[in-house]
Every structure is written in structure tokens, then in C-alpha cells.
Amino acid sequence: MAIKKFAVAAYDDEEVLFPAVKKVRGSGYKIHDVYTPFAVHGLDEAMGLKGTDLHIAGFIYGLCGTSTAVGFISWIYTSDWPINYGGKPHFALPAWIPITFELTVLFAAVGMTLTMCYLNQIMPGVKKHVFHPRQSDDMFVMAIELNSHMSEKEVTAFLKTTGAKEVNVQMAEEGWWYGRWDKKEPYEALNAG
Amino acid sequence: MHLKYESFVREPLVDNNKDYHQVSEDIVSPIERKPGRMWYVGFIFSVILLGFGIFSVTWSVYWGLGTWGVNRTIGWGWDITNFVWWIGIGHAGTLISAILLLFRQGWRTGVNRAAEAMTIFAVMCAGQFPIWHMGRVWDGFWVLPLPNSRGPLWPNFDSPLLWDVFAISTYFTVSLLFWYSGLVPDFALIRDRAKTKFRKMAYGIASFGWTGTAKNWQRMEALALVLAGLSTPLVLSVHTIVSFDFATSVIPGWHTTIFPPYFVAGAVFSGFAMVNTLLVITRKILHLEEYITIGHLEAMNKIIVLTGSIVGVAYLTELFIAWYSQSWGEMDAFKWRIMGPYWWSYWAMMTCNVVSPQLFWVKKLRRNIPFTFVMSIVVNIGMWFERFVIIVTSTYRDWIPGSWAYYSPEWPEVGFYLGTFGLFFTCYFLFAKYCPVVAVAEIKFVLKTSGENYKKKMERIDAMSTEDFVETVHTHHEPHHEEAAHH
Numbered sequence: 001m002a003i004k005k006f007a008v009a010a011y012d013d014e015e016v017l018f019p020a021v022k023k024v025r026g027s028g029y030k031i032h033d034v035y036t037p038f039a040v041h042g043l044d045e046a047m048g049l050k051g052t053d054l055h056i057a058g059f060i061y062g063l064c065g066t067s068t069a070v071g072f073i074s075w076i077y078t079s080d081w082p083i084n085y086g087g088k089p090h091f092a093l094p095a096w097i098p099i100t101f102e103l104t105v106l107f108a109a110v111g112m113t114l115t116m117c118y119l120n121q122i123m124p125g126v127k128k129h130v131f132h133p134r135q136s137d138d139m140f141v142m143a144i145e146l147n148s149h150m151s152e153k154e155v156t157a158f159l160k161t162t163g164a165k166e167v168n169v170q171m172a173e174e175g176w177w178y179g180r181w182d183k184k185e186p187y188e189a190l191n192a193g
Numbered sequence: 194m195h196l197k198y199e200s201f202v203r204e205p206l207v208d209n210n211k212d213y214h215q216v217s218e219d220i221v222s223p224i225e226r227k228p229g230r231m232w233y234v235g236f237i238f239s240v241i242l243l244g245f246g247i248f249s250v251t252w253s254v255y256w257g258l259g260t261w262g263v264n265r266t267i268g269w270g271w272d273i274t275n276f277v278w279w280i281g282i283g284h285a286g287t288l289i290s291a292i293l294l295l296f297r298q299g300w301r302t303g304v305n306r307a308a309e310a311m312t313i314f315a316v317m318c319a320g321q322f323p324i325w326h327m328g329r330v331w332d333g334f335w336v337l338p339l340p341n342s343r344g345p346l347w348p349n350f351d352s353p354l355l356w357d358v359f360a361i362s363t364y365f366t367v368s369l370l371f372w373y374s375g376l377v378p379d380f381a382l383i384r385d386r387a388k389t390k391f392r393k394m395a396y397g398i399a400s401f402g403w404t405g406t407a408k409n410w411q412r413m414e415a416l417a418l419v420l421a422g423l424s425t426p427l428v429l430s431v432h433t434i435v436s437f438d439f440a441t442s443v444i445p446g447w448h449t450t451i452f453p454p455y456f457v458a459g460a461v462f463s464g465f466a467m468v469n470t471l472l473v474i475t476r477k478i479l480h481l482e483e484y485i486t487i488g489h490l491e492a493m494n495k496i497i498v499l500t501g502s503i504v505g506v507a508y509l510t511e512l513f514i515a516w517y518s519q520s521w522g523e524m525d526a527f528k529w530r531i532m533g534p535y536w537w538s539y540w541a542m543m544t545c546n547v548v549s550p551q552l553f554w555v556k557k558l559r560r561n562i563p564f565t566f567v568m569s570i571v572v573n574i575g576m577w578f579e580r581f582v583i584i585v586t587s588t589y590r591d592w593i594p595g596s597w598a599y600y601s602p603e604w605p606e607v608g609f610y611l612g613t614f615g616l617f618f619t620c621y622f623l624f625a626k627y628c629p630v631v632a633v634a635e636i637k638f639v640l641k642t643s644g645e646n647y648k649k650k651m652e653r654i655d656a657m658s659t660e661d662f663v664e665t666v667h668t669h670h671e672p673h674h675e676e677a678a679h680h
Contacts, residue, residue, distance in 0.1 A: 033406045033407065033408075034406065034407045035404055035405045035406055035407075036405050036407065036410065037213060037217075037378075037382070037405060037634060037637055038378070038405075038410075038633075038634040038635070038637040038638045039410040039411075039413065039414050039634070039638060040407075040410070043407050043410075044407050044408065044410075044411045047407055049407060049408055049411065051411075052408075052411050052412050052415045054412050054415045054416060054419070055415055055418075055419050058419045058423075062423075072338070073350045076338075076347045076350070077350065080345070080347070081344060081345065081346060081347055083349075085349070085351055088351065092351055095350070095351040096350060096351075098353075098356040098359070098360065098430065098434050098437070099350060099355070099356055099359045101426070101430060102356075102359040102360050102363040102427075102430070103359065103363070105363055105367060105423045105424075105426075105427050106362075106363040106366060106367065108419070108423055109366070109367040109370055109371075109420055109423055109424075110366065110370065112416055112419060112420070113370045113374060113416065113420075116374070116412050116413065116415075116416045117401065119412055120403075120408070120409045120412055120413070121402070122377065122401035122402050122403055122409070123401055123402065124398045124399070124401055125398060125402075126401060126402030127397065127402050128402050128404045129404075130385060130404060133385050133386075134214075134385070135385070135404070135405060136378065136381045136382040136384075136385045136403075136404075136405055137213065137214055137217045137382060137385065137386065138212065138213035138214040138217065176402060180394050180397065181384055181393050181394055181396070181397025181398075182390040182391070182393040182394040182397065
């Protein structure tokens, strides 16, 4: 949790954004993040991000659901309270398939969704810095963290050559915090001028 | 160059000249405006219906289920008919969002949001019927496998009725997650556009603080894909399990292996009809004709004629098997369905489900909006009768002729049914007012491949020979979309 200085470039087309990302990375700048209004396929690779292992987590959650269902039902029907239904076997696996399937899906879906929220740091009440008010509308926004070794002028001048429609410098909280979206944060006053 | 290419045979998914901002503007601005008079009239009418439903249910619980027309012979009546009807309707949303996602059907983007919402509300309505049918509803938690002081006695895990509890609660949960995870980025859009303090705060909470970083999108897409993969067998399992409620018993007319696919096809059939009913009105009132195009409605009508035909084949197969089995119980059950005291319900079902949807083979009718609307209602009337036929006309003449009976509903059953319409439309009106009824981020995703103006730009490339095309790609390292079109 820290307020830092960022150079921000906003593009109006993902087809300009891709070469810009390439150029920025090629020039040795480290991209803090790119914000897009929709999922731009291939952007993660262009930025050099690794793939996500979320689906593996989903598989494990699913297995937990399967074993919970089979374990729980078989424990009840063979040891805790066996009941004779018309002479059917106590360990009636085929009859448990529907519930086992449903619990597998339920565990995988709920587990994965919660994991996604945790990793993406999203939750009701969470607030994050928005670099551009139209980054959820039609602007593709790239932020580069400025440290003391970097020249603000040099970076902004460079970003302008990448086809950005708007370039500016902002103070921003880099992480997330609990807050109300209708309230201005104290640090935002730094960007007013 | 934009290399995502879509054939010109496919009609655009988004009509007219749209850019990203215009898409946001068109879909979000109805949320930012005060609703029109139509909305208030519809909403208040729905709330009144809901109130009447609550009154009917309260009456049923207070005086007991003796207030209903059900009897010892026909124990399920309207209640379970309505349950199966609503749960069937609740199949279209997840089918559209999951199965059509896996099949890469681009047109789903225009309709998936509203269809998923409809699914969730329909499942909420469906869930009411088994709950209040319990009579002693305060013991309803007995269906859950909770530690208890009754032995501990557990529910019967070998019973299809319990499978249903798991299937429907899982289906509801997963559909809700799928729907809401898609809504999060769109709520962020409304939040960032918001001019009023309250809207900014409310959508700030609803959007979970979404900002749309590349990594966030990557995980969101991974989640959507896996949820689609999970929901595909799930949606098929739910109505399969509902059909087990009937198929695993030994009642003539119920004891048949054809039920699972026949029920699933019927569910998709009625679900798409309900989507059409809602979208024909929604697109008109919210002026979304460019996003929910006639092409979308036609695609759904095609599915209706397909699934209607599957259902028709299933009806004929049932008749054939009844004869082929040479079991007098089966044969009589079907004879009485066709010619017994409930003949009208059988023929209503046959007409609405099998005969009338065949008109959709005519392209002109598939693309005719008033006809689509009328047909969508006809289909759902037919599907209601199908469940009525299955439930009532299989049980009213059972194995003991002395207990044969006739059934007609009492007012609390009718009021309960009307009340679920109230619940459904109250929820739908609130959804249409406060949520984007078309998935904004997903429309933007397909805009450049399927938007009308973008498709037009590709006409040049379409006319090029393969050699020329390869040439253009190779001579420009990072050629721009418009540039390529000039060559």
C-alpha cells in the first residue's frame, strides 16, 4: 500500500495498443498494468504475463466435491445409519452418481469463483485507483511506474510517440483498499492541478 | 491488420455504425434515465400479482393443502406441473451462455445476459413449488442432510426427489455465479460513468472494485470458460434428474427410458420461447434493436423448431412403445390420454408443441417479429400442457379402478401460479432497470468481427485473392486495419 507516481497513456484502439505495448517493453520500461474495457485476447502474452492456473484450482475443488459426496453418502449408508430400501445394496454407487456429479460441479464453480475474486482482489467494498474514467468504456490505458531514476518528461514524450491519445502523470495508490466509490481519496487532490 | 475474419454469409451481430463508446452509450443510458411509464405499469402489475401469490400461499399454509384440488389419486396437480414448467424455462439461459460459448456461437453475446437473468428468476419461481407443496413447510429443512435428533436419520440419497434438491440448488448457484461474474465489468462501466453520488456508491459495491487489468481479464476469461464447461453437463443433468422423478417410478406413462432426452429437449424448447417473449419486448422498449437483431430472434426460432421436432418425435415414440410393449397398463394410459376425459390437454399439447412450431421452417415467419412473439407464447402454453398431461393423465386412472378420480385446481393453486409470474416479472423489471440487459464487454469483444460497419470494411479483403492477401500481410509489419483496406 503506497502512493506512487505513474505515467499514464490512453489509447483509443486495441490495434494501437498492441504495438505500443511491444514498443514500451522493447525500450526497457516496465509496464505497471494495462486496463481495458473488455478482454483483449493476446494482451497478456504481449505484456509477458504468465498464463493462469485457475483451471487447475477448479479441478482440485471439483475432486473435493466428488470425494465429499461419495465419502459422506457411503459413510451414512454403510456405517452411520444403513437402511434397507427394498433389498437394494447399502453401497449403491450408481444411485449416488447424480448427487456426486452435482457436488463436483458446485464445489468447482464456487471454489473457482472465490479464488478468482481473491486473486483479482475484487470484493464488495473494495476500491482501486482508476487511471482513466473511460478505461471501462472505450479507452485502453497503460500505466508505467515512475521511480526517482526516471525522467518524467522523457517517459511522457516517449509515450506520445506510441500513438497514445492522452498522456499524463498521476499520483496513485497502487493496491486496493476498502472505500466508497462516491468519496474522493485524499491523495487524489495531488492530481487536481 | 485485424485478422479476425468472419464470413460474409453471416449477418452482422451489431447493426449500424457503432464504436465502443456508442455501445456503452446505447446499453447503459436506459439505466441512467428515469424509467418510462410502461415500466411503472408493468412493475406495479407484477408486484400486485406477486402479492396475490403470497396471499394464496399464506392461505394454503394456514389452512393446509386441503385448500388445493389435489387428492389421493392425483397428488401433484398444478403445483408440480408448474414446477417442471418453470424449471424447464430456466434451461435456456445457461444453454445460451454455456453450450453456445463452447460451440463458439457469436450471436449468444447479444442475448446471453437477459437469458441468464431469466434463468435465475425462473429457477427461483420453480423452487417455490416443491417447497410449499410440502404442506408442513416448517419441516422443509428435513430434505437437507443435516445432523439431527431424529436418529440421526438422513434423507434418502437413493431417491430422485433428493437428487432434485441437489441438482436445482447447484444449478441455481452456478447460474448465479456465471451471470454475476459477467455483470461485474459492466457494473464497473456504469460506476465509472456515474454522475450521481448514490449511483457511484451502489455500482461501486456491485462492481467489486473491478478495474479491468490484463491479469484480471485473463482470470475472468479462464473462469468463464471453465464455468461454461461445467454448466454444459450441469444444464443437461438438471432436467434429466427432474425426469427421473417420474421415470424411476412404475406408473404407466412415466416408467420410460426416453424421459431424460425428451425432458431436456422440451426444456430448451420452452426456455428459448420464453427468451423470445422477453426479448421481443425488451429490445423494443429499451431501443436495443441493433444489438438484439432479427438475426438473433431467427437463430432462437431455429432452435425452437429443432427442439419442437425432437419433442414431437418423443411423443410419437411414447405411443409406439406403448403399443409395442403390449402392456395393457401402458396402452390404456395412452388411449385415455388421447381420448379420455383429459383429451383436451393432450391435443392442446400436440397442437402447440408439435404442429404450430413447424411453421418456423418458413424463413419469412422466423424473421417476423409479431409472429415470433405469438409463437413464443403458444409454445409455452403447449409446454405447460405437456407437464400437465404427464402428471395428471398418468395418475388419474391408476392401478385400482376404484380410486380413479378427476382433478381440477382450486383458487389457491391458481393464485400461487400467478404469484410466480409476479415474482418472475418483478425480478425481470428490476433487472431491466438496474442492469445492462446486453453484455457490454462481450459485445465490444465481437464488435470488430461482427459489427456491420467493421464487416463492411472487410469487403475489400474478402474480394482479394489469397496471394494478394498474403502479400499485404507480409509487406506490412504492423499494418493498420484501415491501411490494409486501402490496398
